[in-house]
Amino acid sequence: MQKILRSFVLSVMLASMVSGSMAADIVAGKSRAGQCAACHGPDGHAVIPQTPNLAGQDEDYLAEQLKAFRSGERQNETMSVIAKPLNDTEIANLAAYFHSLK
Template structure:
């Protein structure tokens, strides 16, 4: 039993460490690179207009994934495609690091899901 707990603990540490490595990026650089995002998503990543997603506190790797999908056309949105067109992989990591580091104000989906009343 003790050996199993030790292995489980070791596995958890490895999983955490690998997530941190995959979720690299510099939040300070990301804030500079995200300046054009602020008009819709807010400086604090908590967009006021419900048509724009709140980015603050989202998972870093999720944000990276979504930005890559806009960039390569897997997600179709002409505005976002234009916004990410010039971002390098490092830029995407930095922007994701910035928004994921911010505290979210989203505590419920009320009013934030399209079609919800």
């Protein structure tokens, strides 16, 4: 039992070190967010009715939604076109940036 517990603790520690070393870049996200501002506002607060505010949203949720638009799993004429060329790093950076806003 102790062996299993040690393995579990080691796995959690390793996973945390790996995810920490791959932290998203908020500055890069901000520089990539220019196109987003037209609808979602320069500060993440929507300027167009029916467009969601992105400021302060959960980072994982934002990344998940952008990936769903990119893959076609989620459909929206505008967002599908915008998300299509984004790679995973750009998505993570954008999600971190909008999450950081108040």
